[in-house]
Amino acid sequence: MIDVSSWLAVVVVTAVGVGLSYFGYGVAQTVLRVTGAIAGFAAGLFAGSYLYPVVAGQQHPLVFTLVAAIVGAGLGRAVVPALGDLAFGVAGFVVTSLSVLSVLSQERLVGVVLRAVPSNLGDATPVTVLERVVSAPLFTDPNFEQAGLIAVVFGLVGGAVAMQFYDEFVVVATTAIGASMLGFAMPVVVATLDTDTVTTTQATEFSPLWFGVVFLTGSAVELYRNREKMTVV
Numbered sequence: 395m396i397d398v399s400s401w402l403a404v405v406v407v408t409a410v411g412v413g414l415s416y417f418g419y420g421v422a423q424t425v426l427r428v429t430g431a432i433a434g435f436a437a438g439l440f441a442g443s444y445l446y447p448v449v450a451g452q453q454h455p456l457v458f459t460l461v462a463a464i465v466g467a468g469l470g471r472a473v474v475p476a477l478g479d480l481a482f483g484v485a486g487f488v489v490t491s492l493s494v495l496s497v498l499s500q501e502r503l504v505g506v507v508l509r510a511v512p513s514n515l516g517d518a519t520p521v522t523v524l525e526r527v528v529s530a531p532l533f534t535d536p537n538f539e540q541a542g543l544i545a546v547v548f549g550l551v552g553g554a555v556a557m558q559f560y561d562e563f564v565v566v567a568t569t570a571i572g573a574s575m576l577g578f579a580m581p582v583v584v585a586t587l588d589t590d591t592v593t594t595t596q597a598t599e600f601s602p603l604w605f606g607v608v609f610l611t612g613s614a615v616e617l618y619r620n621r622e623k624m625t626v627v
Contacts, residue, residue, distance in 0.1 A: 434470020
């Protein structure tokens with residue numbers, strides 16, 4: 395006899411996994427737009443209801459607040475997805491710069507950071523660690539300053555490349571999440587169809603085969619469906 399609640403949980407995980415694996419790009423963009431619209435609407439509502447009367451020293455018609463909220467929703471819907479692209483570009487810049495700087499400094503930068511962290515992690519606050527890193531002799535070395543300039547140049551290139559391939563990253567990331575969910579869910583589905591029961595052991599088994607099949611097919615489907623927005627297709 396199949397436990398209804400357990401079977402329902404498996405069905406939900408499977409459905410979400412399929413959705414993320416084969417429709418994740420569209421879902422991600424929709425979530426960003428909806429989130430941006432909600433945040434913009436709330437910001438416009440706050441500005442129209444509370445901020446404007448405080449700054450201007452007078453009240454205004456309710457229609458002004460509604461217009462501010464609608465404008466805020468429109469701006470948020472447009473800006474938040476763009477911020478995701480920008481954030482990925484910044485992450486690419488930071489990762490590339492630090493990687494190049496670590497290589498050019500012959501990994502001395504990594505040593506500085508490791509030595510800045512106290513042996514007792516309970517005493518490791520962000521401020522104290524940052525102070526120890528900044529005060530390291532490495533940062534006064536002229537060769538390190540030149541390496542820093544080179545790292546910035548490479549970082550700009552890395553950031554530009556990251557922004558160029560942002561859509562591909564969204565496809566791969568959402569597909570990987572969905573494939574991971576199906577990697578856990580599909581063995582349970584198959585076993586349940588055979589035994590008419592859902593067990594804890596089955597629910598903790600991960601199938602690399604299911605993950606690989608779903609990840610490859612999901613990535614291919616997503617890249618082809620959204621090929622007009624992709625760089626590699």
